[in-house]
Amino acid sequence: MIRALRILAANPMSLIGLLLVSIIILAATFAPLLAPYPTHNGAIVDFAYANKAPNARNWMGTDLVGRDIFSRILYAFRISLTLGVVVLAIAAPVGTAIGLLAGYVGGWVGAVLMRIVDVFLSIPPLVLAIAMMGVLEPTLTNAMLAVTVMWWPWYARLVYSIARAEREEGYVLAAEVMGAGTPHIAFREILPNCLPAIVTKMTLDMGFVIIIASSLSFLGLGVQPPTPDLGSMVAEGARYLPDSWWLTVFPGLAILVAVFGFNLLGDGLREILEVDE
Amino acid sequence: MTPILDIQNLKLSFKSMGHKVDVLHGIDLFINAGEKVALVGESGSGKSVTARIVLGLLQEIRSAKISGDVSFNGTDTTSLSRKQHAALRGIEMSMIFQDPTSSLNPVFTIGHQFTEVLRRSNKNLSQAQCDQRATQLLNDVSIPDPQRVLSAYPFQLSGGMNQRVMIAMALSNQPSLLLADEPGTALDVSVQAQTLTLMRELVADYGTAVLLISHNLGVVREFADRVYVIYQGRIVEDGPTAAIFANPLHAYTQALMDAVPRIVGSGLPEVPEVSDAFLAPRISHGGAG
């Protein structure tokens, strides 16, 4: 623990990451309390203040129907983080389980499982997500589904390679000799050795999920208006460049800051937990 | 006669994350021209870093604090710039390492690597001249088919072969000082023995002084004229090889000798207990050339 703090202290960027992530999580959790205009996350119109540049009343300006951009960004963080958490909460365990089994059991079962994983991994992630959303109705739930389905193979692949290496280690052989069953060895012996890599990956993945999700909604394939989403906000505003620049710049920067924060934190974690790249 | 290498009161410490680790506490050591001197100790005693300080490699590490005098052939190396120190390497002083195969670059042929080394001393050598000289050197280390070896990659040759290649390369520019860091440790015993015989003959022919770093007393006994015993960054005993082995006086040296297993082998002495007697001051057997 002290070591962790020391590494963080020596590495100011990781601290910044931790700070950014904390801010974003707080912002998302307490959005209703922090947003100056909490009702603006829905289908409100207020044409008196429509399309205003950033000013004292609306720190990041307003959109075309008068909604406060800052408030909407706070709510959009909520959506993004929820999506990320849900996706990772499902994809990580599923992928890990499959990777563990394939890596430890090996044989033709492992080979078949990994071939399936390879198929998923052989398509660029964004393309696969787009293709999936193409056949589903664009809703938040479906977006979560699509992203989850394309995400688990990455965990499977990661855990598979670790499990395969660990399989030869002494403690595994010892457990086998003592008659421990496959599930026990896989989950109680090998899994803890995979955890640092998994946790680091999950942190970095939060950022990546935000990128994928906002890309989907940018293209119109993800969350639909009036639900606030960073990607769709950029898409809506892009038509009004360069005059109403605040419509695109602030949501865009919000994405950048959020993902940057997670990436910094993830990098710091990787150092602390000593995960090989 | 000035010694080739004269180290006086060499101290080394590392500073990291707020605390300081002292590694060398004032080493005194010298080597005369053509002499073969061994520096013996366990892992972590500081023998390897001493060699790297002589070469000038350790100075690259930012957290390293070095003080003391290191004179090479009369010149104070601590006053040299990095570039000047680097200019000595490969030409006046060179080093061979523990694991020959992984010390050679895997993506270049042996011939290519020889050419690079030979061109250190003379930039204008043609490829043909380099190959010729390399062949000569490989013959000197008794490699049967030099042509094949020159066009091969390190992973295609055996460990023993690569060891000879490394020795040949190290001596190719006829340095006055050769540093050998645990040579042959990665090889099996018979190959190691052959390597040592080879080294002994070659340095005699070339008149090269040698600093042999080792934890292997058998090797040291076979090879060195004089021995320095190092323990936790301090020299605890020194003298001619015969004298040290016949009559070890310091508690640590005695413990080291006792720890060698009776069976002939690579004899990794791991002194089992730590004793305060090991911190006794240095005993010198004299016999300085």
Add this chain to the structure above:
Amino acid sequence: MPAVIHLLLRRLGISFVVLIGVSMLIFAIARVIPGDPARIALGPNATTEQIAKLRTAMHLDESLPVQYGHFIADVSRGDLGISLYTNRPVTKDIAQFLPATLELVLLAGLIMIAVGLPLGMLAARYRERWPDHLIRVLALLTVSAPGFVWAVILMLLFAFYLPLFPIAGRITDSFEITRVTGFLTVDTLLAGNLEAFVDVIHHLILPAIALSLSGIGQAARLTRANMVETYKKPYIEMAQAYGFFPSKIARSYAFKPSLIPSLTIIGLDFAAMLGNAFLVEAVFAWPGLSRYGVAVILRKDLNAIMGTVLIIAITFLIVNIIVDMMIAFLNPRIRHSARGSA
């Protein structure tokens, strides 16, 4: 070099198997959607008979494996069906739009390698000092935003505020160029029209940079990591022991061995750019395959969707094979042994 040919054949074989898997995946996805494809294709005014006829023609009433068989048979003949969006064969659409995307992706890939690799090498050479820290932070920044954010920022800065570059399109309308390859850079040169060629490059630059940014960051980080690993290897210390200049060690001794692990991921990054292309093409109104792809997705144009994804998957696999071949070429261990890579 028989070992390399071996490897090529093996990779082709694996890729073929993966392609089959991908086709199955696409097919499965397509058949999952609710609704009757025939009805959607014919529109709301179709009669029951017309729908039934089309259903038979599209083999919709037969079992799934049989449908898949028809699908594969059609694809092998080069028939990807008709697009609802353009009312043309999908293959024709792809032939029109693919070159635009490829041109963009190739230029972005070149930029990625030409800028990312040297930056990584620089960072490794000066590791733990300020150039390293600066490069690492910048690299992390570039991978922290999706392509459309960079595209918008670049557009704002360099097309609007500083009107240095055009906003949209591949070429100024006033130029009339006959399409031979579809690659405008090539076609303008073939037509001998240097002014048009410059114009095309001018249009290409901003989107290509936007597309390459996250790739640059990734390539730089990866190259740095691999070179730092390489620097720890014994043969680097030996090179230092021989007094070679640090710059020489960086260039000759450390670079080649670290290139090999970098190449695999660079191959993946290159292909990931195929995904980012969707975003950049949207912002710059680039008439490429990705923009076509999004349009047909929004219209649920099945044939077009499947065709597009298939082509992208094939491109990705080809890139992977090329990268594998390059690795084999660079790694003497593979060239000289009958067994595969380490």
